[in-house]
Amino acid sequence: MKKYTSVTEFMEDNFLHFNSATIIDAAKGYRRHLDSGGKMMVTLAGAMSTAELGISLAEMIRQNKVQIISCTGANLEEDIMNLVAHNHYERIPNYRNLSAEDEVKLVERGLNRVTDTCIPETEAFRRLQGHLIKHWKECEKKGERFFPHEFMYQILLSGELEQYYEIDPKNSWMLAAAQKNIPIVVPGWEDSTIGNIFASYCLQGELQPSTMKSGIEYMVWLANWYKENTNDLGVGFFQIGGGIAGDFPICVVPMLNQDLEDEVPLWGYFCQISDSTTSYGSYSGAVPNEKITWGKLGGETPKYIIESDATIVAPLMFAHILGL
Numbered sequence: 001m002k003k004y005t006s007v008t009e010f011m012e013d014n015f016l017h018f019n020s021a022t023i024i025d026a027a028k029g030y031r032r033h034l035d036s037g038g039k040m041m042v043t044l045a046g047a048m049s050t051a052e053l054g055i056s057l058a059e060m061i062r063q064n065k066v067q068i069i070s071c072t073g074a075n076l077e078e079d080i081m082n083l084v085a086h087n088h089y090e091r092i093p094n095y096r097n098l099s100a101e102d103e104v105k106l107v108e109r110g111l112n113r114v115t116d117t118c119i120p121e122t123e124a125f126r127r128l129q130g131h132l133i134k135h136w137k138e139c140e141k142k143g144e145r146f147f148p149h150e151f152m153y154q155i156l157l158s159g160e161l162e163q164y165y166e167i168d169p170k171n172s173w174m175l176a177a178a179q180k181n182i183p184i185v186v187p188g189w190e191d192s193t194i195g196n197i198f199a200s201y202c203l204q205g206e207l208q209p210s211t212m213k214s215g216i217e218y219m220v221w222l223a224n225w226y227k228e229n230t231n232d233l234g235v236g237f238f239q240i241g242g243g244i245a246g247d248f249p250i251c252v253v254p255m256l257n258q259d260l261e262d263e264v265p266l267w268g269y270f271c272q273i274s275d276s277t278t279s280y281g282s283y284s285g286a287v288p289n290e291k292i293t294w295g296k297l298g299g300e301t302p303k304y305i306i307e308s309d310a311t312i313v314a315p316l317m318f319a320h321i322l323g324l
Contacts, residue, residue, distance in 0.1 A: 007319040019308045026271040026304035027320035030238065033269040033302075034065065038233040040269070041249060044071035045241030045284075047114045049078035051311040053240075054173035056318040061176040065321055068225065068235075069177065070185040070249040073192025076149060078114075079174040080156070081124035084164035088120040127164060129197055131155050136198065140211045147213045147221075148195070149184035153177075183225060185218050187248035215248075222252050227264060234268025234301075240310045242274055242284020254295035270297055271304040273313045
């Protein structure tokens with residue numbers, strides 16, 4: 001077998017058909033969009049941060065291959081949890097064979113399981129909680145309000161978490177994003193663990209819900225960002241998984257064109273990595289062409305769908321885009 005000197009060379013020689021060929025096509029399309037002067041949004045659903053996507057995504061951010069991110073609240077917090085508590089994580093290779101009794105034993109040890117990886121309650125969630133509540137309360141005293149990701153940026157850039165770092169910080173995509181101050185949209189943040197913790201303080205009367213900017217405010221902000229950052233190409237849309245992380249931001253274009261009657265370009269590139277198959281009413285399983293009827297994509301928009309495991313595909317695609 002040929003000896004390869006790079007990941008890209010290996011992929012070019014071996015990824016020739018089916019989903020593997022689409023990875024190559026989509027990676028080249030991604031680069032063309034950027035090289036032509038377009039910007040790119042990456043959306044993160046699923047447990048991508050727990051799967052340590054930051055190892056490759058952080059470098060994409062540092063090399064200006066990503067201009068904006070939309071992610072679930074879980075991905076926002078879990079990258080930082082991995083940064084500060086990685087050594088306390090526990091991998092369960094035989095997770096498919098766990099019984100209910102096995103799961104009870106895990107929770108009794110303070111472990112929250114995400115597929116094959118257990119996140120430690122005390123070292124991860126509670127460690128962050130102590131720092132965040134301080135920022136939330138100080139902000140409220142000053143009458144200030146911020147988005148969820150902005151609070152995360154504050155604690156990352158303050159250096160107060162450095163004492164806990166348990167991985168190389170260059171492998172944290174949140175830290176890379178904070179250092180470059182790239183915008184993040186976090187729809188449905190309230191259903192994350194940190195969102196639940198914030199709500200618990202509101203229930204106890206220690207915080208006001210208004211201290212945290214809302215999803216509607218995220219949409220308004222995103223609409224203005226899109227108008228200011230798009231060009232004739234339209235912004236590119238690289239979607240990992242489905243769900244709210246993808247559906248929320250992609251709707252900003254039809255909202256601007258149909259509800260506000262502005263004239264902005266449709267999304268200029270679309271790629272989705274998903275293991276969801278086309279089914280009844282599933283957004284995650286909808287093929288890209290369905291988005292044409294909703295005013296999100298055009299007939300000529302470059303469209304790619306890769307039906308595979310994003311934890312395998314995304315790092316490979318990022319490697320190709322980075323020329324590794």
